[in-house]
Amino acid sequence: MSADPYADTSESTSGQVFNVTGGDWDTISTDSLEGDRLVINMGPQHPSTHGVLRLILEIDGETVHDARAGIGYLHTGIEKNMEFRTWTQGVTFCTRMDYVAPFSNEAAYVGAVERLLGIEDQITERAQVIRVLMLELNRISSHLVAIATGGMEIGALTVMTCGFRDREEILKAFELITGLRMNHAYFRPGGVSQDLPDGTVGHLRDLVALLKKRLPEYAALCNANPIFKGRLKQVGRLDLAGVLALGITGPILRSTGLDWDLRVKQPYWGYDTYDFDVITRDEPDAYGRFMIRQLEMWESLRIVEQCIDRLESTQGQPVMIADRKIAWPAQLSVGSDGQGNSPEHIAHIMGESMEALIHHFKLVTEGFRVPAGQAYFAIESPKGEIACHAVSDGGTRPFRAHFRDPSFVNLQGVSAMSEGGMLSDVIVAVASIDPVMGGVDR
Amino acid sequence: MGLEEKLPSGVLLSTVEGLAGYFRKASFWPATFGLACCAIEMMTFGAPRYDSGRFGMEVFRPSPRQADLMIVAGRVSQKMAPVLRQIYDQMPGPKWVLAMGVCASSGGMFNNYAIVQGVDHVVPVDMYLPGCPPRPEMLIDAIFKLRESIQNTQLGADRLAEIREEEQAVLAALPTSAQAGLMR
Amino acid sequence: MSDETQDGSHETRAELKKSDAVELEVVEVREGAFGVHGTGDTSGFGGLRRPVVMPGAATPPYGGWFDEVAERLTAGEGLADAIEKVVVHRGEITFFIRREVLRQAAQHLRDDAGLRFELLSGVSGVHYPGDTGRELHAVYHLLSMTHNRRIRLEVTCPEEDPQVPSVMGVYPTADWHERETWDMFGIRFEGHTHLTRILMPDDWPGHPQRKDYPLGGIDVEFKGGFIPAPDNRRSYS
Ligand code: SF4
Numbered sequence: 001m002s003a004d005p006y007a008d009t010s011e012s013t014s015g016q017v018f019n020v021t022g023g024d025w026d027t028i029s030t031d032s033l034e035g036d037r038l039v040i041n042m043g044p045q046h047p048s049t050h051g052v053l054r055l056i057l058e059i060d061g062e063t064v065h066d067a068r069a070g071i072g073y074l075h076t077g078i079e080k081n082m083e084f085r086t087w088t089q090g091v092t093f094c095t096r097m098d099y100v101a102p103f104s105n106e107a108a109y110v111g112a113v114e115r116l117l118g119i120e121d122q123i124t125e126r127a128q129v130i131r132v133l134m135l136e137l138n139r140i141s142s143h144l145v146a147i148a149t150g151g152m153e154i155g156a157l158t159v160m161t162c163g164f165r166d167r168e169e170i171l172k173a174f175e176l177i178t179g180l181r182m183n184h185a186y187f188r189p190g191g192v193s194q195d196l197p198d199g200t201v202g203h204l205r206d207l208v209a210l211l212k213k214r215l216p217e218y219a220a221l222c223n224a225n226p227i228f229k230g231r232l233k234q235v236g237r238l239d240l241a242g243v244l245a246l247g248i249t250g251p252i253l254r255s256t257g258l259d260w261d262l263r264v265k266q267p268y269w270g271y272d273t274y275d276f277d278v279i280t281r282d283e284p285d286a287y288g289r290f291m292i293r294q295l296e297m298w299e300s301l302r303i304v305e306q307c308i309d310r311l312e313s314t315q316g317q318p319v320m321i322a323d324r325k326i327a328w329p330a331q332l333s334v335g336s337d338g339q340g341n342s343p344e345h346i347a348h349i350m351g352e353s354m355e356a357l358i359h360h361f362k363l364v365t366e367g368f369r370v371p372a373g374q375a376y377f378a379i380e381s382p383k384g385e386i387a388c389h390a391v392s393d394g395g396t397r398p399f400r401a402h403f404r405d406p407s408f409v410n411l412q413g414v415s416a417m418s419e420g421g422m423l424s425d426v427i428v429a430v431a432s433i434d435p436v437m438g439g440v441d442r
Numbered sequence: 443m444g445l446e447e448k449l450p451s452g453v454l455l456s457t458v459e460g461l462a463g464y465f466r467k468a469s470f471w472p473a474t475f476g477l478a479c480c481a482i483e484m485m486t487f488g489a490p491r492y493d494s495g496r497f498g499m500e501v502f503r504p505s506p507r508q509a510d511l512m513i514v515a516g517r518v519s520q521k522m523a524p525v526l527r528q529i530y531d532q533m534p535g536p537k538w539v540l541a542m543g544v545c546a547s548s549g550g551m552f553n554n555y556a557i558v559q560g561v562d563h564v565v566p567v568d569m570y571l572p573g574c575p576p577r578p579e580m581l582i583d584a585i586f587k588l589r590e591s592i593q594n595t596q597l598g599a600d601r602l603a604e605i606r607e608e609e610q611a612v613l614a615a616l617p618t619s620a621q622a623g624l625m626r
Numbered sequence: 627m628s629d630e631t632q633d634g635s636h637e638t639r640a641e642l643k644k645s646d647a648v649e650l651e652v653v654e655v656r657e658g659a660f661g662v663h664g665t666g667d668t669s670g671f672g673g674l675r676r677p678v679v680m681p682g683a684a685t686p687p688y689g690g691w692f693d694e695v696a697e698r699l700t701a702g703e704g705l706a707d708a709i710e711k712v713v714v715h716r717g718e719i720t721f722f723i724r725r726e727v728l729r730q731a732a733q734h735l736r737d738d739a740g741l742r743f744e745l746l747s748g749v750s751g752v753h754y755p756g757d758t759g760r761e762l763h764a765v766y767h768l769l770s771m772t773h774n775r776r777i778r779l780e781v782t783c784p785e786e787d788p789q790v791p792s793v794m795g796v797y798p799t800a801d802w803h804e805r806e807t808w809d810m811f812g813i814r815f816e817g818h819t820h821l822t823r824i825l826m827p828d829d830w831p832g833h834p835q836r837k838d839y840p841l842g843g844i845d846v847e848f849k850g851g852f853i854p855a856p857d858n859r860r861s862y863s
Pocket of ligand 1: 096183478479480481515516517542543544545546550573574575576
């Protein structure tokens with residue numbers, strides 16, 4: 001075997017540089033280094049950094065003096081790519097940003113487009129109920145991933161397997177409704193792409209019953225577990241002043257005791273008509289955030305139950321805006337081949353009406369035009385305020401779509417949370433922020 | 443690596459090949475190389491319901507030095523590509539690469555400045571898995587197909603000849619844009 | 627959809643929209659269609675001229691709490707002529723701020739008891755290549771939790787002199803946002819302590835999300851098929 005090209009030692013202006021990568025640790029313990037601070041690189045490919053996050057840590061023994069986050073390893077150019085697609089196709093792109101909570105991305109985007117179109121008050125009730133339902137189920141699945149991966153990173157593998165097991169149940173419901181497990185592109189400007197298939201309500205009721213049985217397991221497993229508490233309590237502290245200065249929202253903000261939740265403060269899609277509580281805690285540390293996530297899942301479950309009731313009472317109502325110049329997909333129904341165009345619609349455009357065919361062709365190939373202007377639409381994602389700043393030049397494609405992703409902003413807190421602590425607490429602090437790198441880098 | 447290169451090909455070696463292939467395929471240790479959405483599906487693959495532990499693969503190695511399979515799960519950005527290559531170089535041979543998802547296979551829907559249009563620009567890929575994201579079942583299937591090919595991998599001089607042959611075949615192949623006929 | 631404004635007060639969105647876009651502003655004129663120019667075009671659309679018109683400046687009263695914010699903002703020290711223009715569109719208000727006083731304006735918006743925009747939600751860049759002399763816009767989204775209001779500040783700068791004062795001293799959260807805007811649009815934020823690339827590799831040339839930067843895709847080849855990269859395809863706009 002040849003010598004490792006990456007494991008080498010060299011000198012730099014600020015001291016000796018070691019590129020040890022395993023198996024050659026004994027080269028480090030030279031006496032001249034006694035008492036020196038070490039700058040170590042962690043990531044971007046590290047199992048405990050929650051994705052492709054890179055941390056540059058300056059440590060003295062086990063104490064972290066300086067922590068910097070390096071991001072951009074998953075930069076995908078989604079925002080630029082959206083400028084080359086129609087407004088409807090944009091949903092397909094933005095859903096892939098924060099892939100743990102895809103519906104939040106879609107929601108922020110379609111909300112901004114609808115505001116630009118001026119059709120916010122024409123979204124049908126059933127479409128709004130379905131959107132709220134999906135968002136809340138997604139909140140549960142996202143929090144489950146947060147708890148699961150956080151548990152895995154501190155060595156609690158059972159928490160991880162439990163979390164993914166329960167998330168799987170929610171994904172089954174997503175698949176039933178949207179046809180996909182992840183990256184759904186289900187919300188569309190004007191409504192949702194299709195109505196719920198038969199039997200969804202029954203499936204959802206079973207799901208809620210199952211989750212009610214399973215969610216207490218996390219509390220039983222973790223809440224009073226001395227190791228868990230020892231790792232999480234008083235770790236990654238950040239008080240209200242720090243949180244606001246850094247623009248952090250979501251569970252981290254609520255762990256400081258401020259009851260800021262956009263679902264209540266700036267309600268959208270009828271959230272003000274649902275009965276639920278905003279969870280806050282006066283423990284601005286990793287444990288408080290963990291508890292908030294856990295309790296928020298129960299509140300989401302409450303909303304889901306109310307949604308199911310409303311789904312029953314709105315059965316058969318439209319899920320897409322009436323304006324046919326915007327409503328696309330025009331009509332869908334699953335055919336015998338598993339593909340989805342409604343035979344009536346095809347018969348209509350191909351056999352009966354030339355105008356309908358022209359219209360369909362224009363809508364599908366060119367898309368609809370959105371009046372010029374800019375809009376900013378913010379919603380409460382599982383991680384905090386996610387918002388879309390959409391700019392239109394009056395054309396059929398976004399002139400610019402920028403996403404304010406909560407993971408991006410919240411990750412700035414990692415320095416403040418981990419400096420002065422121990423090396424192992426950095427992992428806990430990052431896990432309590434729950435950044436999703438797809439959202440951070442976009 | 444080592445002894446097998448010096449051995450002559452023949453009856454003895456083909457039996458050894460079968461045995462080595464059997465051991466290699468049955469102790470497959472993937473490196474965690476999760477990048478994007480596909481990584482979540484890769485984690486699901488190791489979690490209950492899909493449970494990769496059923497075929498002895500639940501041990502995702504955090505260190506590339508202990509792994510022989512790299513599942514590139516997600517979109518590889520220009521910034522990540524050098525890191526990816528370094529990880530690959532750190533893996534001991536024999537090693538395999540599985541490009542999971544269309545992003546890793548060809549750039550997928552992100553045909554733009556930021557994304558490497560297929561991880562095969564950076565490392566040799568043994569198995570491409572389409573889908574966005576591929577379902578965990580599809581990942582299981584891809585891994586079984588990969589295991590099948592590992593079982594039949596040759597050793598020593600035969601392997602070198604095989605590599606040369608594959609290389610020639612690829613060089614002589616008609617580029618996709620020049621292939622005519624029905625799209626399939 | 628509730629018709630109330632975000633602050634939950636009783637002016638409806640409809641009332642706020644009254645003062646919408648009274649005056650229009652042309653930022654660019656596009657020619658042709660389908661990405662085709664000159665004689666290659668047989669569709670006749672090549673002669674098309676379409677102005678890109680953004681919503682224009684609104685005149686007071688802007689409606690609702692917008693007036694109060696505008697008054698209080700200009701009452702700040704040295705901010706009497708800070709506002710270039712105000713745009714009210716779709717129930718959202720945008721203040722175009724002269725770039726020299728951006729920092730003072732941000733400070734005042736954060737500290738004044740009647741304004742209290744404690745949270746900077748985000749900074750985003752927009753590139754209008756046709757808006758001569760003010761091609762690059764930096765857009766700041768501010769949120770007041772105290773009053774439950776949102777406003778937007780917009781600052782422009784020419785491409786030749788892409789400088790905007792940094793608000794990092796007022797809102798520390800602007801750190802990464804401004805680095806991202808620098809990375810993607812090349813707007814230099816004066817006073818930022820370490821304005822380096824954040825998403826792209828350190829040695830990357832250019833600023834990818836500017837309009838004059840190509841999408842950078844490569845052509846796709848399938849069996850018997852050839853598809854140009856997305857930015858080289860025929861398009862409708
Ligand atoms: S293939 Fe699809 S799911 Fe996988 S990383 Fe790419 S966008 Fe995400």
